[in-house]
Amino acid sequence: MATTIDRRRLLGPANAKPLVFAPLPEEYQQKLQIDASKEDDIESQITRTFIKSGLITNANGSSFLELDGNIVSISVYGPRPIRGSFVEKTTLSVNLEDNTGLFNDLLNKKFCQYIENNFLSVINLSKYPKSGIDIFINIISVQDIDQLYLKLLSLVSDATTLAIIDAGIEIIDLVVSSFDYENNTVLSYIKNDEIVGILGESEDSIENLSKIIEKTQKKSIHVKNALTTHLISTSQ
Amino acid sequence: MILSATERSYLYELLQQTPPIRPDGRSNKQFRPIQSHIGFLDNSNGSAKITLSDGSECIVSIKAEVVEKSTTNELVSVDVDVSGHRDDTSFILNLQSSLKTLYLKHISSESLNLTTKFAYKLFIDVLVISNYSYPLTLMTFTSYLALNNTYLPKITSSVDDKEIEEQPTFHDYEFNKLIGQFPIVFTVAIIGKNYIIDPNIEEMEVSDNGLIISWFNGKPISPIQNVKLNDGNLKSVKPQLILQSIDLVKEVANDVINSLNSAE
Amino acid sequence: MSIEIPSFTVPGQPLCPTLQKTKDPKLVHKFEPGNGAILQQVEINNKKTSIISSTLVGKVQIEEILEDEKETTDGQDEEESKNSQKEDNEEYNIKKFKISVIPNLKNQYNEFDFINKETTNTNFATNLPKEGDIVLSRVTKLNLKQAFVEILAVEGSGNVLTDSGIGSNGHGIIAPGGGSGAATFSIHQASSDLGETFKGIIRSQDVRSTDRDKVKIIESFKPGDIIRAQILSLGDGTNYYLTTSRNDLGVVYAKSYNGAGGLMYAIDWQTMVCSKTGELESRKCAKPF
Numbered sequence: 001m002a003t004t005i006d007r008r009r010l011l012g013p014a015n016a017k018p019l020v021f022a023p024l025p026e027e028y029q030q031k032l033q034i035d036a037s038k039e040d041d042i043e044s045q046i047t048r049t050f051i052k053s054g055l056i057t058n059a060n061g062s063s064f065l066e067l068d069g070n071i072v073s074i075s076v077y078g079p080r081p082i083r084g085s086f087v088e089k090t091t092l093s094v095n096l097e098d099n100t101g102l103f104n105d106l107l108n109k110k111f112c113q114y115i116e117n118n119f120l121s122v123i124n125l126s127k128y129p130k131s132g133i134d135i136f137i138n139i140i141s142v143q144d145i146d147q148l149y150l151k152l153l154s155l156v157s158d159a160t161t162l163a164i165i166d167a168g169i170e171i172i173d174l175v176v177s178s179f180d181y182e183n184n185t186v187l188s189y190i191k192n193d194e195i196v197g198i199l200g201e202s203e204d205s206i207e208n209l210s211k212i213i214e215k216t217q218k219k220s221i222h223v224k225n226a227l228t229t230h231l232i233s234t235s236q
Numbered sequence: 237m238i239l240s241a242t243e244r245s246y247l248y249e250l251l252q253q254t255p256p257i258r259p260d261g262r263s264n265k266q267f268r269p270i271q272s273h274i275g276f277l278d279n280s281n282g283s284a285k286i287t288l289s290d291g292s293e294c295i296v297s298i299k300a301e302v303v304e305k306s307t308t309n310e311l312v313s314v315d316v317d318v319s320g321h322r323d324d325t326s327f328i329l330n331l332q333s334s335l336k337t338l339y340l341k342h343i344s345s346e347s348l349n350l351t352t353k354f355a356y357k358l359f360i361d362v363l364v365i366s367n368y369s370y371p372l373t374l375m376t377f378t379s380y381l382a383l384n385n386t387y388l389p390k391i392t393s394s395v396d397d398k399e400i401e402e403q404p405t406f407h408d409y410e411f412n413k414l415i416g417q418f419p420i421v422f423t424v425a426i427i428g429k430n431y432i433i434d435p436n437i438e439e440m441e442v443s444d445n446g447l448i449i450s451w452f453n454g455k456p457i458s459p460i461q462n463v464k465l466n467d468g469n470l471k472s473v474k475p476q477l478i479l480q481s482i483d484l485v486k487e488v489a490n491d492v493i494n495s496l497n498s499a500e
Numbered sequence: 501m502s503i504e505i506p507s508f509t510v511p512g513q514p515l516c517p518t519l520q521k522t523k524d525p526k527l528v529h530k531f532e533p534g535n536g537a538i539l540q541q542v543e544i545n546n547k548k549t550s551i552i553s554s555t556l557v558g559k560v561q562i563e564e565i566l567e568d569e570k571e572t573t574d575g576q577d578e579e580e581s582k583n584s585q586k587e588d589n590e591e592y593n594i595k596k597f598k599i600s601v602i603p604n605l606k607n608q609y610n611e612f613d614f615i616n617k618e619t620t621n622t623n624f625a626t627n628l629p630k631e632g633d634i635v636l637s638r639v640t641k642l643n644l645k646q647a648f649v650e651i652l653a654v655e656g657s658g659n660v661l662t663d664s665g666i667g668s669n670g671h672g673i674i675a676p677g678g679g680s681g682a683a684t685f686s687i688h689q690a691s692s693d694l695g696e697t698f699k700g701i702i703r704s705q706d707v708r709s710t711d712r713d714k715v716k717i718i719e720s721f722k723p724g725d726i727i728r729a730q731i732l733s734l735g736d737g738t739n740y741y742l743t744t745s746r747n748d749l750g751v752v753y754a755k756s757y758n759g760a761g762g763l764m765y766a767i768d769w770q771t772m773v774c775s776k777t778g779e780l781e782s783r784k785c786a787k788p789f
Binding site: 191 | 326329330332333336341445449455457459460461462464467468470471472474475479482
């Protein structure tokens with residue numbers, strides 16, 4: 001469409017395509033065995049996690065996170081000026097790009113909605129009038145899309161926290177998420193005991209939610225400590 | 237809907253009181269009155285319409301198709317159309333994903349079974365004609381009514397067709413009612429220390445956060461998740477409030493089911 | 501002091517209460533949040549108090565707000581003191597501080613920033629222009645009624661955007677639906693107008709404070725001029741509204757012949773002279789000293 005051409009700067013050739021690698025043959029795609037006791041051991045999970053912020057220099061903030069075969073990178077753009085009618089507070093948009101081919105449309109939107117809801121309540125929105133913040137989630141590798149997709153979601157949420165901090169966008173507290181394998185539930189906390197996000201998709205009834213909350217809350221405190229330590233050690 | 241700063245703080249203050257004072261005078265566990273019609277679409281196997289007091293209106297049509305079980309993996313298909321929203325927006329896709337996971341999980345495949353080879357596939361078309369608040373509750377209520385009043389053609393051929401190459405044949409005018417339990421979804425808005433069920437548009441606008449809780453077979457079930465009821469005022473909530481909201485749903489759910497069952 | 505303020509913080513970390521006692525019983529310290537800090541209500545032992553907590557990763561900076569500055573914001577103070585017990589105000593001396601968090605500068609642009617590292621904050625995210633701020637802007641186009649500018653920097657805080665939020669090499673990505681830009685605008689235009697800066701308008705009646713109705717925009721600004729201006733209001737969705745109706749506001753940098761000629765200097769408030777050719781051009785100049 002003629003109207004969407006960017007005429008203001010030199011762009012690459014119009015028919016340029018990104019490099020795409022062929023998928024690995026089946027025998028190389030080893031699926032990691034899910035071990036329920038391993039999913040509950042948050043401290044060893046933290047030691048297995050690799051985090052790096054600011055790798056994508058083209059973005060205003062970015063983060064990269066790797067754990068147990070899940071690899072995600074988040075880039076944050078903004079606050080960028082928006083046009084049209086006046087907005088008092090910044091608008092947030094979340095986009096998920098899947099490089100694994102495992103996500104369907106509905107799961108994609110589920111992730112985006114969860115991240116958006118989480119961060120709408122923590123970003124200091126009124127600080128950025130007339131502007132928008134764009135969050136891009138890039139899923140590079142997935143451990144297990146059928147049973148551990150909510151674990152991936154919790155990692156995406158933690159990585160987004162780091163990317164937003166890297167972008168220098170003001171947030172009222174760190175959002176830390178934790179996943180409960182037994183009940184297939186993910187919860188996101190701020191200030192140790194306040195919930196900004198909940199998504200439960202267990203098979204059974206949710207009568208035991210209070211137990212889930214108790215359990216994930218304990219986990220989230222460990223995650224928060226780890227994130228804080230990471231932030232302080234990399235920034236000073 | 238946009239409220240002025242004064243309206244917003246006035247409403248927020250009212251809803252913060254114990255008990256909350258809601259703009260339309262309801263208690264925190266009271267629904268808006270609904271008006272329902274059932275079975276008015278002759279070409280569908282089941283249909284229902286619900287009108288809310290604020291003018292929101294939803295029509296659900298349920299159609300069935302005979303499919304071969306070996307070639308079909310999902311026996312329920314859900315399509316959502318909300319007027320004023322494009323089909324590919326995240327709002328629509330999220331509603332659709334919520335409904336789809338709910339019905340796939342909780343409409344039993346036995347109730348749709350025909351023979352060893354064939355089964356019915358249900359197409360649930362949800363159309364929201366006009367919409368003034370978060371429509372998921374309205375959509376599941378209407379679907380509940382429609383599913384509860386769905387009649388599928390009665391099979392006359394043999395049920396066991398393992399060995400025989402035969403298409404099922406049906407009775408000319410007799411139908412079987414679709415038997416089963418169907419899930420519904422409740423929306424709870426959380427404002428300060430209060431939680432109110434079935435928020436209307438003004439209440440949504442000032443709420444701190446929203447929660448959807450599903451209900452099936454006498455129990456709260458997943459999906460449970462928080463939803464964005466407005467654009468700029470989301471706040472974190474204490475875990476206690478989420479648990480209390482579930483208790484609130486438990487308290488009212490059976491009455492809601494009973495009144496939906498009594499609809500004619 | 502009874503509570504020590506942390507020197508390095510992460511988001512969510514409490515910094516200090518809004519009011520704090522000192523050793524001197526007559527002296528109370530009052531803190532206000534600046535950049536990177538936010539006022540929050542917390543409940544401690546069932547009592548609601550307000551504290552200031554951090555919203556960024558970085559070093560904590562405390563500046564005293566001086567008395568003469570206080571007088572200009574007197575109206576605000578009176579309202580605030582209603583909450584914090586009016587009689588206290590008369591009994592105690594109040595010393596006011598602004599507490600802000602300066603993010604760590606590790607962006608590639610900041611390596612070249614040697615000037616004013618202490619006071620200038622080049623992290624753009626905290627530098628969106630506010631009402632009353634003095635900004636530097638470049639004229640992009642003119643019409644009879646107004647001049648259109650793009651805002652480059654906020655005085656005292658640095659660049660507004662290092663990269664306009666589109667990525668530092670101009671190849672940022674835009675979501676297929678138009679991303680956050682689509683919230684208020686149609687998709688096509690949002691994605692074609694990538695990489696724009698925050699824009700502003702100077703209406704002809706805001707160019708100077710005298711003879712407002714005789715202002716001719718073309719005799720005040722030319723495209724390419726750098727203008728020192730003050731933010732009047734946040735304006736509409738697209739533009740901030742700016743004014744130059746003060747002696748120290750107006751054109752600070754211009755080249756003659758629409759940018760083709762040499763650098764010009766102001767010789768009075770409405771004339772500039774080209775240093776090479778002696779050509780005179782009319783501008784609304786900022787008073788240099």
